Amino acid sequence: MKVLGVLEANRVNGWINHLGAVDFSKMKDAARYFKILATAKVPIRIGYAIIEARGDGRVEEVVIAKVDRNFAVKPGSVEVHKCDAIATGWGFTPDLTLAHSLGVTTDIDVIDRSVVVHVDAFQETSQHGVFAAGESTGVGGVDLALIEGRVAGIAIAVQRGLISTMDAKNRSVGLAQERSRIRKFAQALLSVYKIREGWRSWLHPETIICRCEEVTFAQVRNVVHDLGASDVRTAKLLSRCGMGMCQGRVCGRIVADVVGAEIGRSATDDELRGIHNRPIAHPISLATLAKQGQ
Structure with missing residues (x-):
């Protein structure tokens, strides 16, 4: 097996502005991965991105290009390579379906405008007795999720009368500080490797935007410019984007x-929150619905 390369669209020198947030244990992990790739002679290309995948029923070619700091393709840098598989990732989006169903308050992240559950110092949401931890409160990795879970667990135990306030205080020593440290690193990571607006310049008319309903970029543009959609919800209704099996979990953002x-403006906070508003959290079969009516 031959690996054509590992590509990263953002520049690592973005860390210069976040040196105080660097987690050196993570840097050691990064150095180890770089060493493995170097030993295997896998090219690491910084400032490059996969802008297109081609093939008939399966991946046959990959199109890569050098991009500027806003992710716009630099002229003359496009390359086409034969390949059998592509592994690509553009960050994570937490699924807040249950959170919205419970009616908890959400925030909009200031860095990438992700929707996250609002929690207090004890990981309790705006609904008394409802706690949240992990990616739903902001993507930060397994270490942060475990610490938030411990904080929430201790708080729940106090509310239920299972442990005393003093016992909770003893169990919580160092947790708040460690949580703050990891959150700071997670925010720095999000800032350095932010998805820039230039990615939209890679789209072709036939690019699939919604895989469930097979809606193309051309069709989305059509509902805006020809059918007059002036907001995200109307565009979804007219194009069926985000209305398939996944209910926008993949394509919503x-x-x-x-x-x-x-339409010439960024999505509003309410429109972003609406992406996660799914009254039915899981697909329900007609047979199940029929039984409920009996």
Whole structure:
């Protein structure tokens, strides 16, 4: 097996502005991964991105290009390579379906405008007795999720009368400080490796925006410019983007960003929150519904 390369669109020198947040244990992990790739002679190309995947029923070619700091393709840098598989990732989006169903308050992250559950120092949400930990309160990795879970667990135990306030205080020593440290690193990571707006310049008319409903970029543009959609919800209703099996879990943020760009404004906070508003959290079969009516 031959690996054509590992590509990273952002520049690592972005860390210069976040040196105080560096987690050196993570840096050691990064150095170890770089060593493994170097030993295997896998090229590491910083400032490059996969802008297109081609093939008939399966991946056959990958198109890569050098991009500027806003992710716009630099002229003359496009390369086409034969390949059998592509592994690509553009960050994570927490699924807040249950959180919205419970009616808890959410915040908009100031860095990437992700929707996250609002919690207090004890990981309790705006609904008394409802706690949240992990990616739903902001993507920060397993270490942060475990610490938030411990904080929430201790607080729940106090509310239920299972442990005393003094016992909780003893169990919580160092947790708040460690949580703050890891959150600071997570925010720095998000800032350095932020998804820049230039990615939309990679889209072709036939690019699939919603895989469930097979809606293309051209169709999304059509509902805005020809059918008059002036907000994300209307664009979804007219194009069916985000209305398939996944209910927008995969394409919701993409649709919001693309529609926003086409109508000339960013998606509003309420529109971003609406992406996660799914009254039915899990697909329900007709047979199950029929039984409920009996």
